[in-house]
Amino acid sequence: MAASNLAALLPVYLIFGKEELLIERALRRLRDMVEAEGNPDFDFDTFSGTNAKADDIIASANTLPFLSPRRLVIVRDADKMTAEELGLLAQYAKDPSPAATLVLAASSIAKNTRIYKAVDALGGVSEYAAPKKSELPSWVVKLFIAKGRTITRDGAEALVRAVGKDLRRLESEADKVIAYVGEKQQLERSDVEEVVVETAPTSIFEFLDALGRRDAASSLGLLGDLLDNGDALAGIHAMTLRHLRSLIGIVALRERGMSPNEVARAVKLADWQYRNLARQAERFREVELVAALRGAAEFEAKMKTSQGDPRLVFERWLVSVCDRSGHTVTRSA
Structure with missing residues (x-):
């Protein structure tokens, strides 16, 4: 999709590929267009192919935009829809609404299907293949x-x-x-x-997910694996800080009364990233995360001045973040 604004978009796209990251980026660019040129609360809808009905998707696409030049409708996992439902969307693609863009995202789609042929006739098929x-x-x-x-x-x-x-x-x-x-x-x-x-056999994100679950035992074990594999403690600490800041942003916005959709737009993360972080954020209060950041800053200061064993200081702080006793997160000893 080479269009730089909503008005230049085609009425229907079919984007597919095994690389979820590339698909997410394409969808993110489209959402950014809506946010820049209109109001996503009125002119943007998203559906999941696992349970969406073609009639509902078509009804959304046929709704006139309110504040944007075009309405944007995204269907994720479109390849999980039945052949009958996809057939209805193929029929819509033959006479689509001129005031909407319907985007069907899939991991794979056969070229001999009705939906592929219908969208290809519009010039809207794009494969997002991984680089060589x-x-x-x-x-x-x-x-x-x-x-x-x-x-x-x-x-x-x-x-x-x-x-x-x-x-x-x-x-x-x-x-x-x-x-x-x-x-x-x-x-x-x-x-x-x-x-x-x-x-490295252990990913930093496995460690961060364990921290987000407040699972002290798994966090400590994965930290040990990362360090044994040669990861620098400074790098782990930097990524942990970034993760905590993302969580505190989500918690703070939620506590200010924002809806999940509003929070997702505000933090500007890929949908898969937001969903993962949102689940983790439910396990923390804002005051706990603020205290955790203070403790992390103290750890960094001690690491730079060689006060104590850095790994031991970090482990103590890690346990305090995972503590579910209801006490405020302790500062590093």
């Missing part, structure tokens, strides 16, 4: 640019060698590097090598 191995370093360079940073070619190649071709993990490791270097704008190979470990 030789293209991955260039993809990483563009990834950092999209995040407001730059990285040298050899830095991008080092990240690809360490992580492999998993795009979601490439992005997550890029986020880890950015969190670690702070305000530094031009990243280099040395920054990557400082933080990323080649093919």
Whole structure:
């Protein structure tokens, strides 16, 4: 989808591919258009193909936009709809509403299906295939640019060698590097090598998920695995801070009375990221997360001044974050 604004969009798109990250990015760009040019509360609908009915989707698409030049309707997991339901959408694609854009997102779709042929006739079929191995370093360079940073070619190649071709993990490791270097704008190979470990069997995100569940035993075990695999404690700490800030943002917005959809738009995360963080945020109160951030800041200060064993100090802080006793999160000893 090359359109830069809602008015330039086609009436129906079918986007598919095995790389969920690429699909999510495409959908995010569309949502950003609605937020920039109209009101998503009135002119945006999303459906799940696992339980959506074609009649409801078509009714939404046929609703006139209120504040936007076009209404946007997204159907996720469209390939999970029955052939009959997809057939109804194919019929709609032959005479679609001129004031709406319907986007069907799928992991795969056969080219001989009615829906594929109908949307292809409009020029709206796009496959989001993963980059070839030789293209991955260039993809990483563009990834950092999209995040407001730059990285040298050899830095991008080092990240690809360490992580492999998993795009979601490439992005997550890029986020880890950015969190670690702070305000530094031009990243280099040395920054990557400082933080990323080649093919580490334990992911930092497994650790962060355990922390979000307030599971102290699993958090400590996964922390040990990360450290044993060579991950730098400073990098783990940086990503943990970032994770806590995301959680506190969600909790704070919820406590201000915002609906889940409003919170999701405000934090500007991919839907899969928001859903995961939202589940974790339910386990915390805002005061607990604020105290946890204070404790993390104290840990960082002690680590920089060599006060105590850094791992032990971090583990104590980690246990305090996971404490469900109702007490305020303790500061690192």
